[in-house]
Amino acid sequence: MTHNNPPFPSADHDHKNCVSHALKNAEAYCQQQGLRLTKLRHQVLELIWANHQPVGAYELLDQLTHEGRKAAPPTVYRALDFLMENGLVHRISSRNAYVGCSNAGHEHTAQFLICESCGQVAELDNAQIGSVIAKGANQLGFTVAQWTLEISGTCDQCKHRSQDE
Amino acid sequence: MTHNNPPFPSADHDHKNCVSHALKNAEAYCQQQGLRLTKLRHQVLELIWANHQPVGAYELLDQLTHEGRKAAPPTVYRALDFLMENGLVHRISSRNAYVGCSNAGHEHTAQFLICESCGQVAELDNAQIGSVIAKGANQLGFTVAQWTLEISGTCDQCKHRSQDE
DNA sequence: ACTGTAATGTTATATTGTAACATAATGCAG
DNA sequence: CTGCATTATGTTACAATATAACATTACAGT
Structure with a gap:
């Protein structure tokens, strides 16, 4: 049911389509869960997907403003809170940045x-x-609520690109 | 060779000893690696261990000041940078906080x-x-440089404590 | 339409982290 | 030991990220 984004989509993938797919998924999910995906929230989610890589909150704020909406930091942060609570967006804490979640509604991992x-x-x-x-x-008696794993390194494409030089 | 801190040390563990042990380890490690564990860096590392839970940079700054040292944000951040580069301290990015590393010199994980x-x-x-x-x-052709895994939840002690109420 | 709740607007400020340049300490060659 | 290069620290100013608190607007259900 969920859109299966390839990890590290190639530069020539159908970006527009991939964004609209993610949005449709989100709309359907919110519908089904009785969540209010308001215009603002929708707009923020769209921007996040459109960037297609981690975006900072203030960058989103700029982009919102350019789209003609009156926005201040809380505008963005509240939308992000909603989107994160409902698993539509993840925060990459090592970068203070936000990305769309490719399988909304999953556990908090x-x-x-x-x-x-x-x-x-x-x-x-x-x-x-x-x-x-x-x-x-569990071996340590610890009850897990949620977790994040952030792995830094070099993707396949970049590895090959650097070999070409 | 490394000090083996039990995960979630009990409230009555020998805290002083555990701090001094960590410091001795760090001193030995720096000696051996030709690293300059200056007074400032030593002081910061000691504070981090003394807190014995994640501490924020500005909290460390306060504590340094109370110990009589003239310090500004860069003072702390530079010490933290040194300590992190050399694996003596980790940053918990989901909390903007820093903790002592229990096995200095390990890989960047x-x-x-x-x-x-x-x-x-x-x-x-x-x-x-x-x-x-x-x-x-590796299955995705990704070369790992480093990673962080941050798991939130409830520790064993707190679980039992909440049952007692 | 009325009303309570949830969402957004608005202003101000808190928190976390760096840039840039000046001074001091340290290690080392001669 | 002296001067020199390097590294560490001091200092000031500011950038970047995030939240508090209260006012206003939109919405869902009656």
């Missing part, structure tokens, strides 16, 4: 590959990682 | 259990997690 070269982020959904984490934590 | 109730943090060193991550990333 996230795994990111962050390419230091091109800045793109791919979201993983590796069940094995999840289960190993759960196991490790 | 970190796994934290963060108790939402008592605020304490335990550092894991689960090799299985590391290898699953490496494997998952």
Whole structure:
């Protein structure tokens, strides 16, 4: 049911389509859950997807303003709060930046590959990682509420690109 | 060789000893690596361990000032940079806070259990997690440079404490 | 239409982190 | 030991990120 974005989409992928797909997913999800995906929230979510890599809150604020909306920091942060609470957006805390979640409605976990070269982020959904984490934590009597895994490095494309030089 | 802090040390553990142990480790490590653990850096590291849970940079700044040192933000941040570069301290990015690293000199990876109730943090060193991550990333052609795993939840002690109420 | 709730607007400010340049301490070659 | 290069620290100013608090508007259900 969820859109399956390839990790690190190639430069020539159908970006417009991929954004609108994500939005349709979000709309459907909110509908189904009785969540109010207001115009503002929709707009912010669209901007996040359109950037297609982690965006800062103040960058979103600028973009909102350019789209003609009157906005201040709380405008953006409140929209982000809503989107995060409902699993439509993740925060990459090592970068103070936000990305669209490719499988809305999932648990509150996230795994990111962050390419230091091109800045793109791919979201993983590796069940094995999840289960190993759960196991490790439980052994210590720790009850897991949520977690984030942020992996920095170099993506395949950038590796090849640098070899070409 | 490294001090093996139990995850989530009990309230009655020998705190003073545990701090001085960590400092001795750090001193030895720096000696051996030819790193300059200056007075300032030593002082900051000591404060971090003394807090024994994630501390913010400005909190450290306050504490430094109370110890009579003239300090401004860069004072702290530079010490933190040094300590992090050399694996003596980790940054918990989901909290903008810093903790002592229980096994200095390790790779640039970190796994934290963060108790939402008592605020304490335990550092894991689960090799299985590391290898699953490496494997998952490599499958996508991604070269891992470093990673952080931040797990929020409730520690064993807090779980029992809340049952007693 | 009326009303309570949820969402947004607005202003001000808190918190976290850096840039840039000046001064002081340290290690080392001669 | 002296001067020199390097590294560390002091100092001032500011950038970037995030929230508090209160006013206003929109909305859903009656």
